[in-house]
Amino acid sequence: MDRDGMFDIVAIGGGTAGLVTAAGSAGLGASVALIERDRLGGDCLWTGCVPSKALISSARVAHHFRDAAAHGLRPVRPTIEGADVLASVRAARAEIEPHDDPERFRAMGVDVVEGAARFVSPHEVEVDGRRIGARRFVIATGSRAAVPPIPGLEEAGYFTHAEAFDRDTIPASLAVVGGGPIGVELAQAFRRLGSDVTVVELLDRLMVREEPELGELLTSRLREEGIEVRTGHVVTRVDRAGDRRRVTIAAAGDAGGDNPAVAPETFEVDEVLVAAGRAPNTEDMGLDAAGVETAKGWVTVDSKLRTSRKHIFAAGDVIGGFLFTHVADHEARTVVQNALFPVRSNIDYGVIPWCTYTEPELAHVGLTEAQAVDRHGSAVSAHVYDIGNLDRAIAERAAMGRVKIIVGKGGRILGGHVLAPGAGTMIAEISLAMKAGVKLGTLASLVHPYPTMSEGVKRTADAYRRSTLTGWRKSAVDLALRVGRSMPP
Known part of the structure; x- marks a missing residue:
C-alpha cells in the first residue's frame, strides 16, 4: 500500500481468478490485497475440481474390481464404506490445500483479508468495519449451484x-x-x-x-x-x-x-x-455503490474484462460464459496485464478446451459440426476415428470411444471432440493445432509414440488426408503409382 493508503489492486474472492490475480500482481511488484469471506481455494479446491476427481478416482477403482474378468482376473465385489471413501477424498483435498494457504500468499507480499467485502464507493470497500481503497479492483467472487424452484x-x-x-x-x-x-x-x-x-x-x-x-x-x-x-x-x-x-x-x-x-x-x-446450473455470487456486494452493472446477477465486462467502471475488472465464473477453472486462470492473467499496465489486450476465447471426467472422458474444443456448418457452410467436413480400432484401447480393454475433428476450407481445424480414456489430455494436441493454425493434414505427419491413445488423433488426421484424394489429386497419385511400378528396383 502506498502513502495515501491505496493498494494498486484488490482482488475480491479467493478462488482461482482471485488467487492468480493476487499472485501475478504481487510477483510484478504491485501492492495487493486479497479478500475472501470463507476459505482460499474457492469452489475448485473445496467443492469442485479437486474433490470430485478424488471421488471419481475411488469410483473407478471400485468399477475395475468388478470388471476384472475383462483383464483375465477374478472379479471382486469391493466392500464400500462411504465414510472411508469420502474421508479419502477429503485427505486428497487436504494434501492440495497448502497450495492455496493464506500464509503462502502473505509470504508473496499479499495482504490477505478475511471477511465479506462490500463496495461503499467506486474506489473503496469495507470488510468488517475496515475500509480498503485501491486504484484497481477485481471482482472474482465465483458462482454457486443454482437450485430450481421445484415444489417441495x-x-x-x-x-x-x-x-x-x-x-x-x-x-x-x-x-x-x-x-x-x-x-x-x-x-x-x-x-x-x-x-x-x-x-x-x-x-x-x-x-x-x-x-x-x-x-x-x-x-x-x-x-x-x-x-x-x-x-x-x-x-x-x-x-x-x-x-x-x-x-x-x-x-x-x-x-x-x-x-x-x-x-x-x-x-x-x-x-x-x-x-x-449455476448462479453468480454477487449479492450484498454493494455493486450499485460502485456503479458496476450486472445482467441477471452476472457481472458484465468488455473485451478487456473491465466492468462498467473502467477501473473495476471482473474474472472467473462471476462473469458467466465459460465456467471452468482454467478459463478463470486465463482471464485473471489478462486482468493482471490490463489492470497494471498501460498497454491492454483483449481476452482471447478463440481456443477454449474443456473436459467432463466421466469414464471414458469427454473432451471438447471449438465448434461442433452443426455449429461449424451454420457458420462456414458447405466447406465444412467432419472426420472420425473409432477408438475401438486403436491398439492401445484394445490392450487396455477400453475399446469404446471416438475422435471427431471438424475442418473448414483447406483443412483448418474448427473443432475437436474426443471420447476416450485420457481425452482431457488428448484434446490439448488439437487445441494447440488450432491455436497455432496447424492444419489437420499436418497432424497426420506428426510422429506419435506407439501404442498410445493419442494415436487416435493421428488416425483421424489420416482419414482427413484420404478424403482429400479426389479429382486431380487422386489422378496425380494414380499416375505416380504407375510411374513407380515401371521403374527398375
Missing part, C-alpha cells in the same frame, strides 16, 4: 456438489436433477460406489453442449453401467416419504399436467442431488 424440494431436502464431499455416506439410491457435466460425473461416480441412480434432464439429451454423437455414446455407457437416464423430463415435485424422497417427474412438454393422457411418474430415492 426445500422441505424434502437435497444436496448439491457443495455438500457432496463433506458427507459420510454414499446414498443407496439417488435422483440427480440435471444432466450436465457435474450431474453426469457424480451420477457415474455414485453409481460405481453402489448407488442406484436416476438422472432427470429437461432437454432431449445429456451433455447438450457436446458433439451429439459422442454425447449419445457416453449416455449409452452410463446406461450400460445401470444408470437410469430420463431425458426430456422435468421434476415437478419432491416430497418427503419417511426417511426417503418421492420424486415426481413429467414429460418436459407436459410439466403443467395439461394432458390427462400423460400421467406423471413417481419414484422413491434416499436422496436428491441438484446439478441444474
Whole structure:
C-alpha cells in the first residue's frame, strides 16, 4: 500500500481468478490485497475440481474390481464404506490445500483479508468495519449451484456438489436433477460406489453442449453401467416419504399436467442431488455503490474484462460464459496485464478446451459440426476415428470411444471432440493445432509414440488426408503409382 493508503489492486474472492490475480500482481511488484469471506481455494479446491476427481478416482477403482474378468482376473465385489471413501477424498483435498494457504500468499507480499467485502464507493470497500481503497479492483467472487424452484424440494431436502464431499455416506439410491457435466460425473461416480441412480434432464439429451454423437455414446455407457437416464423430463415435485424422497417427474412438454393422457411418474430415492446450473455470487456486494452493472446477477465486462467502471475488472465464473477453472486462470492473467499496465489486450476465447471426467472422458474444443456448418457452410467436413480400432484401447480393454475433428476450407481445424480414456489430455494436441493454425493434414505427419491413445488423433488426421484424394489429386497419385511400378528396383 502506498502513502495515501491505496493498494494498486484488490482482488475480491479467493478462488482461482482471485488467487492468480493476487499472485501475478504481487510477483510484478504491485501492492495487493486479497479478500475472501470463507476459505482460499474457492469452489475448485473445496467443492469442485479437486474433490470430485478424488471421488471419481475411488469410483473407478471400485468399477475395475468388478470388471476384472475383462483383464483375465477374478472379479471382486469391493466392500464400500462411504465414510472411508469420502474421508479419502477429503485427505486428497487436504494434501492440495497448502497450495492455496493464506500464509503462502502473505509470504508473496499479499495482504490477505478475511471477511465479506462490500463496495461503499467506486474506489473503496469495507470488510468488517475496515475500509480498503485501491486504484484497481477485481471482482472474482465465483458462482454457486443454482437450485430450481421445484415444489417441495426445500422441505424434502437435497444436496448439491457443495455438500457432496463433506458427507459420510454414499446414498443407496439417488435422483440427480440435471444432466450436465457435474450431474453426469457424480451420477457415474455414485453409481460405481453402489448407488442406484436416476438422472432427470429437461432437454432431449445429456451433455447438450457436446458433439451429439459422442454425447449419445457416453449416455449409452452410463446406461450400460445401470444408470437410469430420463431425458426430456422435468421434476415437478419432491416430497418427503419417511426417511426417503418421492420424486415426481413429467414429460418436459407436459410439466403443467395439461394432458390427462400423460400421467406423471413417481419414484422413491434416499436422496436428491441438484446439478441444474449455476448462479453468480454477487449479492450484498454493494455493486450499485460502485456503479458496476450486472445482467441477471452476472457481472458484465468488455473485451478487456473491465466492468462498467473502467477501473473495476471482473474474472472467473462471476462473469458467466465459460465456467471452468482454467478459463478463470486465463482471464485473471489478462486482468493482471490490463489492470497494471498501460498497454491492454483483449481476452482471447478463440481456443477454449474443456473436459467432463466421466469414464471414458469427454473432451471438447471449438465448434461442433452443426455449429461449424451454420457458420462456414458447405466447406465444412467432419472426420472420425473409432477408438475401438486403436491398439492401445484394445490392450487396455477400453475399446469404446471416438475422435471427431471438424475442418473448414483447406483443412483448418474448427473443432475437436474426443471420447476416450485420457481425452482431457488428448484434446490439448488439437487445441494447440488450432491455436497455432496447424492444419489437420499436418497432424497426420506428426510422429506419435506407439501404442498410445493419442494415436487416435493421428488416425483421424489420416482419414482427413484420404478424403482429400479426389479429382486431380487422386489422378496425380494414380499416375505416380504407375510411374513407380515401371521403374527398375
